[in-house]
Amino acid sequence: MRKWIAAATVSLVATIALAQSARVSGEVTKIDEAQAKITLKHGPIKNLDMDGMTMAFAVADPAALKKLKVGDKVTFEADRVNGRITVTKIDKAK
16 A cells, blocks of 8 residues: 555646646747747646736846747747746747
8 A cells, every 4th residue: 555655746746847847839939038028929827827928027047038039930948937937947848
């Protein structure tokens, strides 16, 4: 019984971690380097229970904005950081 509970716990933790780090597809519509913000047209963000839309995000790493331009297709991760919805990782889509 204990082995089953341990296995179920590991499985649940792995599922939660995967859900929290799920990549989202989007397109850059605006970049504001001065404010460290990016506006993205994106699909649903499951870990934030958010539907697809276009919205501005704070960016955890402002240097990442230098690698992007309006119109770029991207994949990203977002989460709440200090009460703000923030892009925590972003890369050009392949």
